[in-house]
Amino acid sequence: MTQRILSPEAPVALVTGAASPLGSAISRKLAQEGFWLALHYGKSKAKTLRLQKEMVSTSIETFLVKADLSRPRQVHSIVDQTVGQWGRLDLLVNNAGLFAPTPFLHTDWIAWTRLWNVNSVSPFALAVAAKPPLKETHGSIVNITDIYGELPILKDHAAYSASKAALIFLTKFLAEEFAPEIRVNAVSPGVISFPEEYGAPEKKKLIQRTALKRQGTPEEIADAVWFLSSNRFITGQVLKMDGGRFVY
Numbered sequence: 052m053t054q055r056i057l058s059p060e061a062p063v064a065l066v067t068g069a070a071s072p073l074g075s076a077i078s079r080k081l082a083q084e085g086f087w088l089a090l091h092y093g094k095s096k097a098k099t100l101r102l103q104k105e106m107v108s109t110s111i112e113t114f115l116v117k118a119d120l121s122r123p124r125q126v127h128s129i130v131d132q133t134v135g136q137w138g139r140l141d142l143l144v145n146n147a148g149l150f151a152p153t154p155f156l157h158t159d160w161i162a163w164t165r166l167w168n169v170n171s172v173s174p175f176a177l178a179v180a181a182k183p184p185l186k187e188t189h190g191s192i193v194n195i196t197d198i199y200g201e202l203p204i205l206k207d208h209a210a211y212s213a214s215k216a217a218l219i220f221l222t223k224f225l226a227e228e229f230a231p232e233i234r235v236n237a238v239s240p241g242v243i244s245f246p247e248e249y250g251a252p253e254k255k256k257l258i259q260r261t262a263l264k265r266q267g268t269p270e271e272i273a274d275a276v277w278f279l280s281s282n283r284f285i286t287g288q289v290l291k292m293d294g295g296r297f298v299y
Contacts, residue, residue, distance in 0.1 A: 061112075062188070063140050064280075065133050067091040067120065067177070068147025070098035072244060073195060076269035077144055077276050078102060084277060087112040089133040091147065093119050112137070120147055120173040121165045130180040140184035142280050145174035145194045145218075153210035163210045170214035175221050182229060191234040191286075193276045194222050198241045198293045219289055226287030234286035236279040241293025243267045262295025 064081045068074040069090035078088055088106070090113055092099040103113045114136055116129040134140055149169040153162050178192055185192070199205040200215030219237060226235040242257050243266065258266055275290055291297070 061085065061087055061137075062142065062190075063087050063089065063133065063137050064142040064144060065089040065091065065116070065129065065140060065177075065181070066144045066146055067174075068093075070095040070102050071146065072269045073240070073272055074144075074146045075102050076273040077146055078106075080270070080273035080277050081142070081144075081280075082106055082109060082111045082113075084281075085111075086142065087137060089114060089116050089129070089136070091116050091118060091129055093117070093147070120169045121149075123168055123173045123176045126173050126176045127180040130177065130184070134184045139188055140181055141188045141190040143177060143181045143185065143190075143192045144276060144280075145177060145192065147173075148195065148197075148215075150208075150211055152207045154207045155209055166210040167214045167217070170211070171217040171221065174218055175225075178221075178225055178229075178235070182233065185229075186232045189232050189283075191236070191280050192225065192229075193279050194218055194235070194237040195272070195276075196222065196237045196239040196289060198239050198291060198297060200239065201291075202297065222289060223287050230286060234283070236285060236287070237289040238272055238275045238279065239289050239291045239293070240272055241267065241291070241296050243269060243272060243292075257296075258294075260296050261293065262298065265294060267292060267294055 064086040066074055066078050069078050090099050099115055106113050116132050118125040118129045149166050196219050197215040199212045200219045205212050222235055222237040242261055275292055
């Protein structure tokens with residue numbers, strides 16, 4: 052794809068993990084709102100190409116960027132590629148995440164390191180890399196965290212929960228550090244998707260714990276990402292979207 056010259060009406064977003072259920076819903080929503088999209092992938096190139104092909108019929112420009120988020124030193128390149136492609140960056144969505152069990156009494160430190168790199172270190176590194184172009188556009192960052200980053204109740208997932216807790220902290224830290232030019236917020240999903248090993252009884256049990264008695268959708272998370280990215284008087288906030296499972 053040849054480099055284009057942007058008009059002020061064409062903001063640019065970089066979405067990590069763009070082919071995941073949440074990432075694709077977020078990408079579609081941003082496309083609807085007129086963003087041009089840098090679609091990041093790690094191993095899911097085929098799925099990301101399908102998402103890109105889906106958007107060909109629109110006037111939205113897209114291109115793919117690759118980085119292994121378990122290796123934080125790689126992440127600067129995808130910001131550079133995005134800015135090099137279109138000359139600007141208006142929104143960074145740190146959506147990519149790794150969910151895997153880490154039994155407490157059988158600790159695998161390699162697994163811990165991988166989880167932390169993908170879920171908190173790389174999002175932080177991306178934010179640092181994106182600061183200069185986002186400062187120019189008075190853009191924003193939206194991180195996808197998790198309600199389990201706030202409550203230590205997910206058995207055998209200490210590393211995952213701790214990494215999301217770190218991302219929640221970093222959201223607030225960066226909001227202070229990057230203000231006033233750049234806003235930083237987060238969306239913290241609850242019952243949106245389930246681990247593959249969960250059966251129908253486990254899913255039903257979790258859904259019944261929510262006040263709304265239903266499972267949320269990726270599109271609802273995408274709406275929240277758009278809201279936080281478009282409202283210019285919100286920063287440092289973590290928006291829980293758990294259907295009222297934890298009301299406090």
